Every structure is written in structure tokens, then in C-alpha cells.
Amino acid sequence: MSSRSNKERARRALDAMKDLGFSKKEAAPVLKSLLKLFDDSWEPIEDECYRALADAILDTRDRHEVQGLERGSHSTRMVAPEEDHHQPSTSLVIYGGPCHVDNETDAPCIKRPRTDSNNFEASRSVDPKLSPSSSVTAQKRARQMMDEDFQHAVFLREPKPEPDMDVAPSFHDTQVSIVSHPPDAADPLALHPHDQNQSKLSAEPYVGNNKGRQIQPCRTRTTSASFVEPMDSMAKQPQNLQCSSDHTAAMDNIGTGSAVEYTKEAPCLHTVIASSTTGDVKMSIQCSIDPSKFSMPSLEAVFRMVEDKCLRSYRILPPSFSISSLINEICQCVSQMGNNHSAEYNAKLNIFSNGRDLQSESMMGGVPLVEPIACMSKGGSVEESLVLETSEGGQANSMVAQHLALSHLKPTHDASDVSKGEEKVRIPVVNEFGSDKCPPSFFYIPRNLISQKASINISAARIDGKDYCDDCFGNCLSAPVPCACARETGGEFAYTPDGLVRTAFLDECVSVNRFPEKHHKFFCEYCPLKRSRNETPPEPCRGHRVRKFIKECWSKCGCSMQCGNRVVQRGIACNLQVFSTQEGKGWGLRTLDELPKGAFVCEYVGELLTVTEVHERTTQNERNARYRHPIVLDADWGSEGVLKDEEALCLDATFYGNVGRFINHRCYDANLIEIPVEVETPDHHYYHVAFFTSKKVEAFEELTWDYGIDFDDDKDPDRAFQCLCGSRYCRGRKHLSMEQKKSFSEMSCGLKDKGLMTA
Numbered sequence: 001m002s003s004r005s006n007k008e009r010a011r012r013a014l015d016a017m018k019d020l021g022f023s024k025k026e027a028a029p030v031l032k033s034l035l036k037l038f039d040d041s042w043e044p045i046e047d048e049c050y051r052a053l054a055d056a057i058l059d060t061r062d063r064h065e066v067q068g069l070e071r072g073s074h075s076t077r078m079v080a081p082e083e084d085h086h087q088p089s090t091s092l093v094i095y096g097g098p099c100h101v102d103n104e105t106d107a108p109c110i111k112r113p114r115t116d117s118n119n120f121e122a123s124r125s126v127d128p129k130l131s132p133s134s135s136v137t138a139q140k141r142a143r144q145m146m147d148e149d150f151q152h153a154v155f156l157r158e159p160k161p162e163p164d165m166d167v168a169p170s171f172h173d174t175q176v177s178i179v180s181h182p183p184d185a186a187d188p189l190a191l192h193p194h195d196q197n198q199s200k201l202s203a204e205p206y207v208g209n210n211k212g213r214q215i216q217p218c219r220t221r222t223t224s225a226s227f228v229e230p231m232d233s234m235a236k237q238p239q240n241l242q243c244s245s246d247h248t249a250a251m252d253n254i255g256t257g258s259a260v261e262y263t264k265e266a267p268c269l270h271t272v273i274a275s276s277t278t279g280d281v282k283m284s285i286q287c288s289i290d291p292s293k294f295s296m297p298s299l300e301a302v303f304r305m306v307e308d309k310c311l312r313s314y315r316i317l318p319p320s321f322s323i324s325s326l327i328n329e330i331c332q333c334v335s336q337m338g339n340n341h342s343a344e345y346n347a348k349l350n351i352f353s354n355g356r357d358l359q360s361e362s363m364m365g366g367v368p369l370v371e372p373i374a375c376m377s378k379g380g381s382v383e384e385s386l387v388l389e390t391s392e393g394g395q396a397n398s399m400v401a402q403h404l405a406l407s408h409l410k411p412t413h414d415a416s417d418v419s420k421g422e423e424k425v426r427i428p429v430v431n432e433f434g435s436d437k438c439p440p441s442f443f444y445i446p447r448n449l450i451s452q453k454a455s456i457n458i459s460a461a462r463i464d465g466k467d468y469c470d471d472c473f474g475n476c477l478s479a480p481v482p483c484a485c486a487r488e489t490g491g492e493f494a495y496t497p498d499g500l501v502r503t504a505f506l507d508e509c510v511s512v513n514r515f516p517e518k519h520h521k522f523f524c525e526y527c528p529l530k531r532s533r534n535e536t537p538p539e540p541c542r543g544h545r546v547r548k549f550i551k552e553c554w555s556k557c558g559c560s561m562q563c564g565n566r567v568v569q570r571g572i573a574c575n576l577q578v579f580s581t582q583e584g585k586g587w588g589l590r591t592l593d594e595l596p597k598g599a600f601v602c603e604y605v606g607e608l609l610t611v612t613e614v615h616e617r618t619t620q621n622e623r624n625a626r627y628r629h630p631i632v633l634d635a636d637w638g639s640e641g642v643l644k645d646e647e648a649l650c651l652d653a654t655f656y657g658n659v660g661r662f663i664n665h666r667c668y669d670a671n672l673i674e675i676p677v678e679v680e681t682p683d684h685h686y687y688h689v690a691f692f693t694s695k696k697v698e699a700f701e702e703l704t705w706d707y708g709i710d711f712d713d714d715k716d717p718d719r720a721f722q723c724l725c726g727s728r729y730c731r732g733r734k735h736l737s738m739e740q741k742k743s744f745s746e747m748s749c750g751l752k753d754k755g756l757m758t759a
């Protein structure tokens with residue numbers, strides 16, 4: 001590298017820092033140290049718009065502050081998931097803290113993972129002495145911590161099975177039974193299936209009604225269990241059953257024993273747990289099964305299926321995991337498997353094991369199965385029915401909603417899949433910290449709904465020759481020359497053959513978000529955002545970022561659905577989970593898989609409304625205000641002259657949305673970036689808002705994007721929230737100077753229109 005280009009790169013780096021409010025005096029020595037650390041390699045410094053440099057400057061500042069106060073002391077200790085044995089079994093442990101502080105050389109910290117919450121235990125240094133592991137492990141860990149992608153990694157501890165309660169994780173044992181050990185045989189055992197303590201698989205034995213009774217599932221008996229036999233034996237002991245029609249389940253003692261009947265939320269399921277005077281406990285499950293189509297599967301196979309279906313899809317066990325819900329699942333699986341002829345069974349089990357319950361889908365049209373365990377929502381009935389039609393052009397990626405029921409929603413959530421089978425992957429809901437069992441009501445839709453007023457003309461006829469590739473076949477990415485669909489992205493496809501957004505393209509998109517002043521902005525003569533508010537005179541337009549688009553091949557193209565230039569339209573492919581955040585942000589979305597940089601995560605799907613409709617809704621309907629963060633589709637507002645009202649569009653996921661509505665905001669250094677994707681319309685009024693990872697994301701890390709909200713603008717307080725993103729660049733944080741806040745704030749377009757995110 002010539003010294004001239006080094007100088008040029010240094011100048012650009014310092015300019016970028018100046019834009020962020022860091023003086024040359026402060027930035028230059030840090031840059032020098034970073035270059036030394038990176039062996040004069042510029043790439044890690046320039047990556048992510050000089051993120052490493054900005055981090056290092058702030059770290060150096062922090063360190064100087066901390067050194068003044070607590071020189072030489074380590075306030076907290078690094079916790080490695082494998083070495084911390086004191087955490088509760090479902091606790092979150094985060095690697096955190098600045099790395100590589102060299103007091104001698106004053107070298108800055110770089111790329112350190114940090115905590116997102118005060119509740120997380122974070123490290124302040126990598127000190128082999130603090131780790132019981134070998135120094136090799138410590139070095140490895142230190143290297144990991146130097147890796148920027150390790151930042152914010154959250155490790156979710158798998159719940160450890162409690163010594164006497166290892167029922168859930170290992171159901172392969174066919175010799176399972178439940179045995180009670182009442183200290184006094186005359187004091188029959190009782191079990192309340194709805195008791196929270198019981199359902200948390202706690203080590204604490206359940207003690208019902210202060211009688212000191214215990215139930216301890218164990219594996220000491222050698223009698224083989226079957227689903228049929230206990231039913232028979234129960235039938236012979238009717239005196240032991242105390243049934244209740246109350247769906248909240250009942251527990252009672254009748255002197256000689258006790259029984260619980262449980263029929264909640266599953267009309268086909270009838271579960272009875274009973275004890276006898278001899279101290280035995282028996283459990284029976286009664287499913288409504290058509291005997292003519294049924295052959296009893298093996299218990300082991302059923303358990304394996306349950307494990308696949310339930311435990312593996314969650315990956316972790318939520319605290320609400322309970323034996324009763326497991327029994328529900330077992331019953332459903334018995335019914336499903338038993339209804340299949342044994343020849344089909346093994347093949348279907350394989351399909352099932354692939355992660356998606358195709359088998360249950362194929363069964364849904366047949367014999368009704370046990371209802372999924374649903375989180376019932378409060379509220380009235382849906383007033384008007386939702387009629388969905390595919391819009392003009394047939395295979396549109398959007399639908400038209402004829403009636404939108406806004407006032408009374410009563411959808412239910414299936415905790416095992418919030419998408420209710422609408423996506424290719426299951427998206428479970430787990431609640432570790434929040435008090436609500438499930439997210440509030442909304443209708444899950446996998447594709448955008450078009451409101452009546454929004455003008456979106458989806459028609460194959462509108463796509464002319466230069467915008468599609470009818471002469472392609474199979475995969476456009478493997479053709480020797482990029483096809484017409486790559487025109488939008490400068491003659492090169494935006495995607496790599498691995499389905500990732502190309503790094504250069506992605507970095508450019510990140511840069512538009514982070515440094516909007518360095519990119520082109522469009523100023524409307526008469527801004528639709530202002531127009532919709534009927535302000536007289538309307539405020540001047542604050543400018544809209546001009547964004548880069550991806551154009552995917554579509555139905556008019558000759559290629560197949562598997563073409564590498566069709567990523568977003570193929571839908572969600574990674575394993576996601578809706579979870580309750582610990583920091584008080586409500587529900588959030590995280591990935592269960594490690595995701596490389598540039599991976600497609602999901603779309604932001606909602607109702608397509610005009611900007612005016614959004615404004616009307618906002619003023620008329622305050623319900624669900626918490627979710628009201630419509631996205632303005634203004635990525636290219638300047639391209640086709642003055643926009644008509646019906647062409648200025650927003651996506652609102654308040655009432656109808658997909659999993660994208662759970663993605664929380666993070667100021668500036670979010671791990672997702674929203675990219676406009678053109679699929680079925682050649683103009684840029686309407687497009688898909690697709691989320692891609694802007695860096696490598698660890699499994700179980702929360703997925704976030706920058707809504708672009710200015711937290712300092714209190715003109716519209718009902719729309720805003722107090723930012724709890726935990727980013728050191730947080731625009732709500734006090735330690736940033738006004739100048740820096742301003743720089744960060746200006747990075748987002750439409751900021752002053754608080755509550756409206758732009759994409």
C-alpha cells in the first residue's frame with residue numbers, strides 16, 4: 001500500500017469520524033493504534049463505515065474516565081457459559097466488556113462485546129487468571145472477543161434437567177411411569193396441572209393445598225407403559241376419578257385417592273391423572289381417534305416425535321413448559337401417528353424431522369386433531385370479515401384487503417408457531433421474562449395487504465422487456481452473463497450464489513443509513529408526509545434518503561423459483577423465535593441460528609396504506625399505539641415527479657403483520673439493515689422492505705434495526721418510547737454530546753416525523 005493511499009485512507013477515516021462528532025485530535029491517535037493492532041490493514045477499520053474506529057474512540061474515552069475512578073480494578077468478571085455454574089438454569093449469560101486494554105501502550109479497545117442490559121454480567125477484561133479454563137481457552141476467547149461479529153452475542157443456557165424431574169428432555173425411555181411416594185398412604189397424592197410452580201419443571205416438588213403431598217416422576221419402575229393399558233385400569237377404578245367439567249382443571253381428594261381431569265383447550269383430549277390408596281399414580285390420555293384408521297404406534301416413536309416437534313423447535317424450554325402441555329402434544333402425536341398406516345409412518349417421521357411439521361399440515365384437512373395450545377386473546381369478535389383476493393396479475397406477492405377489522409381483533413396465537421403455518425418455518429414464542437403469556441392480538445399475514453385507497457398496480461403487463469428475463473432458464477446466477485434483472489443493481493446481481501447480499505452492496509446500504517449526508521437526499525416540493533397532516537402552511541420537506549434497490553426475478557422471467565435472484569420472495573428460511581426481552585422492550589425477535597453477514601431474515605409485512613390513511617388511523621385509533629411504527633416507503637420518492645396522495649405509501653403492521661413487527665429498535669449499530677426489494681412492480685412506489693443481516697449474527701442474538709427515530713423530539717410524545725436499546729450510540733443516551741447526538745440523529749431520514757420509520 002503506497003503511503004499516498006494510506007494518507008488518503010487516513011483522511012477519509014478522520015473525515016468520517018468528524019461527521020460523527022469526533023475531533024481529529026481525538027481520532028488520530030486511536031486510528032494510529034488501531035492500524036498498529038491490525039498490522040497496517042485498513043479493511044477491518046473501514047468495514048461497517050469505520051465502526052471499529054468509532055468504537056475504539058469511545059472505548060478510549062470510557063477507559064480514561066474509568067481509569068480516573070477505579071484505576072486497575074475490574075468491576076465485573078467475564079462469564080463463559082460453560083464455566084458459570086451458578087446461573088439459574090434458564091439465565092442469559094452474555095460475553096461482554098472491553099477487550100485488550102493495554103495500559104502501557106494506551107492501545108484502544110477494539111470491537112469488544114458489551115452488555116445490553118444491566119442485568120447481564122459483563123466482563124471488563126480478558127484475564128486468563130480469572131478463568132478456570134486453560135490459557136489456550138482464554139486466548140481463544142480473547143480472539144473471539146476481538147471479532148466484531150462476536151459483539152452482543154447472547155448465550156442462552158439450556159435449562160438443565162432437574163435431578164428428579166428429567167421427564168421432558170429424555171423421552172426415549174420406553175419404561176416410563178409416574179410413581180407417587182406419599183409418606184402416608186392414607187394421604188393421597190394430588191396434582192394440580194395448572195399450578196405455575198408445577199409447570200416450571202422446578203426441582204421443588206409440588207405441594208398441593210398444604211398437605212405435604214409430593215409427586216415425583218421417576219424412572220425406577222420397570223413396567224412398560226403403554227397408552228392403552230392405563231386407560232383400562234383407570235376404567236376399572238372409577239372411584240378414583242374426580243372429573244370436572246371446568247376447563248381450568250380441578251383437583252380434589254375423595255378420601256381413597258385423588259384425581260385430576262384436564263381438558264383445557266383441546267376438545268379431543270381428555271387427560272386424567274389419578275392416585276390410588278396404595279400410592280400409585282396413573283395417568284390416562286384419551287384422544288378422539290377413529291379406530292378404523294388407527295394402529296397404535298410405539299411409545300418410543302411417539303416420544304421421539306414429540307421431542308422433535310416440541311423441544312427441538314423451541315431449542316430451549318420456556319418456563320411455561322409443562323407436563324400438561326406436553327401431554328397435549330403427546331396426544332396429538334399419538335393421534336397423528338396412529339392415524340397413519342405404519343408403512344407411511346417412518347417416511348413421514350423423516351419429513352417431520354426436517355424441522356417443519358409437514359405431516360401435521362397434510363393431516364389438517366382430514367380427521368380433526370387436538371387443537372394447538374393457543375394463547376387466547378381478550379376482546380370481542382371480528383366485526384367484519386377479512387376478504388383476501390390476489391390482486392391483478394394473479395401471482396401477486398400482495399393481497400387486497402376488502403374489509404379491515406380494526407376495532408375488535410380476536411386472533412389467537414399458537415405458541416409453537418406464531419405464523420400459524422403461514423411461513424415455511426415454525427416461529428415459536430417463548431416467554432422468559434415478561435408477564436404476558438403471548439404477544440397481544442394481531443392477524444399474521446405472510447404478504448402485504450393492500451388497502452382500498454393505496455394505488456398499487458401489480459400487473460405482468462406493466463413489466464416491459466428490459467425489466468425481466470424471459471429467455472433465462474433455471475438459475476440466472478449461473479448464466480455466463482447477468483440477465484436483465486441485474487440492471488437495477490448495475491449489471492451485477494445483488495446476491496451471491498449462497499443467497500447472501502454482496503458485501504459491497506450491503507455496505508453501501510449501511511452507509512446510506514449511517515452517513516446520509518454523504519448520500520443523495522430527495523427534497524419534495526410538497527412533501528406527502530406533511531400534506532397528510534393538513535398543516536397550513538405545511539412544514540418544508542426534511543428530505544428522503546435515496547436508497548439502493550434490489551430487483552428480484554419474478555413470474556414473467558424464464559428462471560425457476562430456485563433462481564439465486566429470488567431470495568425474498570421465497571420467504572423466511574432461518575429459524576427465528578419471538579421472545580420476551582429482559583430489558584423491558586416487550587417482545588423481540590431473535591435468530592436461533594448463527595447467521596452470516598448479508599443473510600435474508602424476513603420482510604416487514606403489513607397493510608399497505610396511504611400516508612393519509614396512516615395519519616387518520618393515528619389520530620382516530622389510539623389502540624395498539626405501542627405497535628404503531630408504520631414504515632414510509634419513500635426509498636425513491638423523487639424518481640417519478642410529484643407523488644399523488646394514493647402513491648405515497650406506508651406499511652403498517654399494527655393489526656395485520658408478520659414476524660417483522662417484533663423486531664425492536666437499536667440506535668445506529670443494529671444487526672439488521674432494511675433494503676427495498678422490487679419484485680412484482682417496476683416502479684418504486686411500492687416495494688418490499690426486506691431485512692438482511694448487516695454483520696454476522698450469533699445464534700440466540702436479538703435481531704434489531706434502526707427505526708430512525710429522533711428521541712430528542714418530544715413534539716409527539718405518544719408515539720415515542722424511551723429507548724432501551726443498550727447501544728453505546730443510543731440517541732437516547734445522555735453521555736453523547738449534543739453534536740454527536742445530532743450527527744447520529746441526522747443519519748435517519750424523516751426523523752422529525754417521529755413514529756414513522758423509513759425504508
Ligand SMILES: C[S@@+](CC[C@H](N)C(=O)[O-])C[C@H]1O[C@@H](n2cnc3c(N)ncnc32)[C@H](O)[C@@H]1O
Nearest residue numbers: 585586587626661662663664665721723724725
Ligand atoms: C415494532 S414494535 C417491536 C415489538 C414490540 N417490542 C412488541 O412487544 O411487540 C415497536 C415497539 O417496541 C418497543 N421497542 C422497540 N424497540 C425499543 C427500544 N429500543 N427500547 C424500548 N422499547 C422498544 C416500543 O414499545 C415500540 O413502540
